[in-house]
Amino acid sequence: MRPDVHRWLRRRTYTATSWTAADLAAAKRAQGSTVSVVLPALDEEATVGAIVRAIRAELVDRAPLVDEVVVVDSGSADRTAAVAAAAGARVVDTGSVLPAHGRVPGKGEALWKALHATSGDLVVFVDADLVGFDPMYVVGLLGPLLTDPAIGYVKALYDRPLTTTEGIVPSGGGRVTELLARPLLNAFWPELSGFVQPLSGEYAGRRELLERVPFVSGYGVEFGLLVDLAGLAGVDALAQVDLGTRQHAHQSDAALGRMAGQILQTAMARRPGAGSSSSQLLQFLRTGDGVEAVSWDVAVTERPPMSTVRAAAPGSR
Secondary structure, three states: OOHHHHHHHHHHEEEHHHOOHHHHHHHHHHHOOOEEEEEEEOOOOOOHHHHHHHHHHHHHHHOOOOOEEEEEEOOOOOOHHHHHHHHOOEEEEHHHOOHHHOOOOOHHHHHHHHHHHOOOOEEEEOOOOEEOOOOHHHHHHHHHHHHOOOOOEEEEEEEOOEEEOOEEEOOOOOHHHHHHHHHHHHHHOHHHOOOOOOOOOOEEEEHHHHOOOOEEOOOOHHHHHHHHHHHHHOHHHEEEEEEEEOEEOOOOHHHHHHHHHHHHHHHHHOOOOOOOOOOEEEEEEEEOOEEEEEEEEOOOOEEOOHHHHHHHOOOOO
16 A cells, blocks of 8 residues: 555544534534535435435434535436425525526536535535435534544545345445446556545535536546545545445446446546547347447536636626
8 A cells, every 4th residue: 555545544534423413513603614415316206305304303403513405406307306395405406506507417517506506615415315314424524624624525435235136245335436436546546545435425525625626517526526626635635434334226237337437538537648538338238139239428528616607607706
């Protein structure tokens, strides 16, 4: 292991149980900070309500740690928006935020527009498909930010059980991480190789940093944020927190392949001199007549840093 990564792991890896919601609420009050929790969602009516209720009950009503809970809906066809609103979230649709910039598909678009739709000094992002959500996820992600001013961005690490036909594999999730993201980081950004879950969907950061980096519209958003924030603020401004176990729905290998294609596009865009690459991913299906080729477009769109969008808006200073 590289000595710098070893030092970073010892200094910047935390455990969520190191803090309580009440203690962090007191620290937040003393600093005069505000906190926004954002759930990007697309057709997540089965899980989003329970997550919102848990956050409001434990971190808004019981301990005043969170100031706003916002669900950013990417055009769900189910009752995601209604369920989230009934649970107590403020729901915004991506099409209604910065309409002059249009609307592109992908999780990263919801996260980028969430910066414009929220006001917290600290922003926590939580996936809306979590099963058995624990409010300590939010507490853990906020802990380093509220206790160490040198830390600007915090990612979650956790075990991801994978349910298979043979049972549950305790840490079988994260296939794209192990097969693509981790090899990419070790090869080209080895200073970031200490991140256990570089693609985790739960993370928190200071708005002043988040608004200074671009957001990739698709599944490459987590990879892009990690690389770009490290380049902007330095690796020592980044940390990770062990949240224990995270459960969510798992996708098929073909779907993960398309996700990997977007992450690869994101990584290559951050390698000077890498040149242009094809954004077409060819996959194959077995049919009654043999094998059928299916082509997918895995190109990603990069949204500009939100600070530049604000600066260009009429009446901005």
